[in-house]
Amino acid sequence: MSEADNLVISQDPTHPANLIPELCRLFYNIGWVTGTGGGICIRDNDKVYIAPSGVQKERIEPTHIFVLPYPQVQSPSPHTDRVFLRRPALDLKESACTPLFWNSFDLRNAGSCIHTHSQHAVMATLLWKGSVFTISHQEMIKGVRIGGVGKALSYLDTLVIPIIENTPNEEDLKDSMAAAMEEYPDAAGVLVRRHGVYVWGLDWQKAKTQTECLDYLFEIGVKMKLAGLPTILEEQI
Numbered sequence: 001m002s003e004a005d006n007l008v009i010s011q012d013p014t015h016p017a018n019l020i021p022e023l024c025r026l027f028y029n030i031g032w033v034t035g036t037g038g039g040i041c042i043r044d045n046d047k048v049y050i051a052p053s054g055v056q057k058e059r060i061e062p063t064h065i066f067v068l069p070y071p072q073v074q075s076p077s078p079h080t081d082r083v084f085l086r087r088p089a090l091d092l093k094e095s096a097c098t099p100l101f102w103n104s105f106d107l108r109n110a111g112s113c114i115h116t117h118s119q120h121a122v123m124a125t126l127l128w129k130g131s132v133f134t135i136s137h138q139e140m141i142k143g144v145r146i147g148g149v150g151k152a153l154s155y156l157d158t159l160v161i162p163i164i165e166n167t168p169n170e171e172d173l174k175d176s177m178a179a180a181m182e183e184y185p186d187a188a189g190v191l192v193r194r195h196g197v198y199v200w201g202l203d204w205q206k207a208k209t210q211t212e213c214l215d216y217l218f219e220i221g222v223k224m225k226l227a228g229l230p231t232i233l234e235e236q237i
């Protein structure tokens, strides 16, 4: 065992290296991270904890977790080497979502970011053919924060989530995700057409509950649209 392994070995169940495997198992069971897709990262001040790429996300162990310093010496672009504080002993690569997770830290000061391949998110991107998903007058809107990290939205706010187009390689979504975050500073996440969604929060708890609220809103929005119901009500109720 190397000294760096102490960064991921802890008896504390709330240590990020213990939380990521536990949360990935939960997310697997609700269809968010099946088939190796999706994931979650946690930033604890100056350290970022990231899962490996291309593995069954529900079988990750704490010793599989990568630890990176935040900020990086130079901002990690999708195609340059990153600095690591700790790498797993196994021949693993860090998640391809790393540059996307980094957007949430750099642009929103997030403490955690979740990526799901939920079919509710994917269906929302198919039924909302433009550049945004919108829904109003739903109680669960109140569980979403302005920009993902600010005040909670009100029941009377219309939820707007930008949709970007997918790319063959996950890391190539970095710039279009950043552009959507700049264009929609109040959005708590970014949908990726035919792929899934990225949602962030100030900490893992808020990222998780916001992803749950958004997933609920994508699901009910899809069902409403398929039932021919309007998802935006003009009148104040």
Ligand SMILES: CSC[C@@H](O)[C@@H](O)C(=O)COP(=O)(O)O
Binding pocket: 035, 036, 037, 038, 039, 052, 053, 054, 055, 094, 095, 096, 097, 115, 170
């Ligand atoms: C079914 S493979 C999906 C991946 O290419 C990607 O979309 C993804 O979300 C997970 O990337 P990963 O590098 O395994 O963390």
Ligand SMILES: [Zn+2]
Binding pocket: 037, 038, 115, 116, 117, 170, 195, 196
């Ligand atoms: Zn993905």
